[in-house]
Amino acid sequence: MADYGQDIRLGVFITPTNASPRHPVGLAVAAEEAGIDLVTFQDHPYQPRYLDTWTLLSFVAARTSTVTLAGNVLNLPLRQPAVLARAVASLDLLSGGRVELGLGTGAFWDAIEAMGGERLAPGRAVDALEQAVDVVRALWDAEAPGGATAGGDLHHVKGAKRGPAPAHDVGIWLGAYKPRMLALTGRVADGWLPSVGYLPGGLDDLGPMSRRVDDAAREAGRDPADVRRLLNVSGRFAAEGSGFLEGPPQQWAEQLADLALLHGTSTFVLAADDETTIRTWAHEVGPTLKELVAAER
Numbered sequence: 001m002a003d004y005g006q007d008i009r010l011g012v013f014i015t016p017t018n019a020s021p022r023h024p025v026g027l028a029v030a031a032e033e034a035g036i037d038l039v040t041f042q043d044h045p046y047q048p049r050y051l052d053t054w055t056l057l058s059f060v061a062a063r064t065s066t067v068t069l070a071g072n073v074l075n076l077p078l079r080q081p082a083v084l085a086r087a088v089a090s091l092d093l094l095s096g097g098r099v100e101l102g103l104g105t106g107a108f109w110d111a112i113e114a115m116g117g118e119r120l121a122p123g124r125a126v127d128a129l130e131q132a133v134d135v136v137r138a139l140w141d142a143e144a145p146g147g148a149t150a151g152g153d154l155h156h157v158k159g160a161k162r163g164p165a166p167a168h169d170v171g172i173w174l175g176a177y178k179p180r181m182l183a184l185t186g187r188v189a190d191g192w193l194p195s196v197g198y199l200p201g202g203l204d205d206l207g208p209m210s211r212r213v214d215d216a217a218r219e220a221g222r223d224p225a226d227v228r229r230l231l232n233v234s235g236r237f238a239a240e241g242s243g244f245l246e247g248p249p250q251q252w253a254e255q256l257a258d259l260a261l262l263h264g265t266s267t268f269v270l271a272a273d274d275e276t277t278i279r280t281w282a283h284e285v286g287p288t289l290k291e292l293v294a295a296e297r
Contacts, residue, residue, distance in 0.1 A: 002210060004225040006266035008293055010286045011038030012278055013072055013232055013271040016051045024051065028060045030275045032067040034282035039064075040072035040102070040269055045079075046111035054079075054087060061095040069095070072232065072269065073102035073175040073193060077117040077125075081132035081155050085139040089166040097168035101136070102193055104175040105129050124154070126180050131155040133172055133188050140165055173230060182209055186216025186227060191267075195232035196244075203244065206231075206263045230267040231259070237280055249284035256285070257292035 012031050014024045028039045039060065043053040057069050069091075074084070084101075092099040105125035106112055113119045120128060131151040138150035139162055147159030173191030176182050177198060185192045192213050199205040214224040235245025235252065245252055259265040268289075272278050 002207075002214070002224075002264045003261050003297065004229065004264040004266065005297070006225070006228055006264070008260060008286075008290045009037040009267040010282060010289075011040055011068075011230075011267060011269035012036055012281070013040050013042070013269050015271075015273050016041045016053055016056050018049060018051045021051060024056065024273075025060055025063060027273065027275065027278065028067070028069075029063055031278050031282070032064045034279050035286070036067060036278065036282050038068045038070065038100075038267065038269065040070045043071045043074045043079075044108070044111075045075055046108065046115045057099070058091055061091055061098065064098075065096075066098070068098050068100060070100040070102045070173070073104035073173070075106055075112070076103055076129055076132055077106040077112045077120070078115055081135045081151075082139060082157050082160060084132075085136040086164065088136070088170060089140060089164045092166035092168065092170055093164060095167075097166070099166070100171045100173060100191075102173045102175065102191075103129060103132065105181070120154075122178075123180070126184060127152065128154040129174070129181075130184055130188065136172065139163070140170070171228065173228070176213075177209070179212060182212040183216040186213040186218075186222070186224070187220040189227060191228040191230055193230040193232065193269075197232075197234065203259070206259065206265070210263050225264075228267060229263065229265045230269060231265045232269045232271065234271040237277065249280060250288060252285045253288035253292060256289050257296070260289075260293050261296050 014027050016024050031039050041053050053071050088101050109119045132155045135151040138148035142163035142165035148157050148162050171190035173193040174185045174189045175193050176185045217224045241247030241251045270281050
């Protein structure tokens with residue numbers, strides 16, 4: 001059992017389609033009105049069917065007032081980390097501290113390369129991500145003396161002016177699955193953000209992967225509880241249960257409570273592109289989930 005005692009949060013994962021540009025914006029506003037804690041959008045800058053994720057996050061920030069916003073996850077090969085650091089800090093300041101930073105090594109390398117990004121081998125992509133985190137944190141450390149020098153051969157700053165500092169301590173959440181990425185998450189990240197659909201062995205992998213994060217955190221002198229455990233999920237509400245997140249809201253709440261109590265997952269982010277699903281998630285799953293976890297704790 002690995003319950004880290006983190007507060008339970010609900011998020012949504014909205015497709016940033018540009019076929020009807022205001023549709024994802026409207027869903028984000030509806031999610032806030034329903035009481036959702038976190039609104040996220042995937043980031044595929046090479047995909048012309050999608051709105052640019054950073055532009056969309058900025059627009060949604062201006063249309064909302066309480067919900068937290070994040071890319072899920074931002075595509076590092078096409079987002080220069082020093083510029084991204086200032087963009088995140090700026091939006092956090094403008095939104096009153098409502099931005100978190102989800103990062104990934106990148107995927108779909110043919111499309112990334114076609115857009116001018118550099119194709120990296122898997123190991124080098126992990127190096128790039130670690131250097132990017134170092135760069136971002138150095139630039140956010142506005143009170144440190146002198147210019148910021150951080151990173152390495154793939155991403156770096158040398159004497160760059162620091163700042164601005166974000167309005168709050170922005171969490172850096174990494175989408176990680178393989179051993180080296182999980183270790184990096186434990187060493188340097190504030191959150192681990194996998195998707196159920198990308199876990200090779202499904203939910204059976206969640207415990208072993210989480211323990212890798214824990215081990216790396218301890219080796220780095222950190223408390224594993226300092227790494228928030230998030231999870232992207234998908235499902236279908238139905239009258240009868242037929243599997244994981246396939247059934248009535250009560251069943252959803254029970255299944256997610258098990259993950260919270262057994263594996264420490266505390267933020268569940270549901271792929272949802274309609275208001276009915278978002279409202280059911282917020283009003284019928286969320287309260288019951290929180291009650292079940294609180295009762296067991």
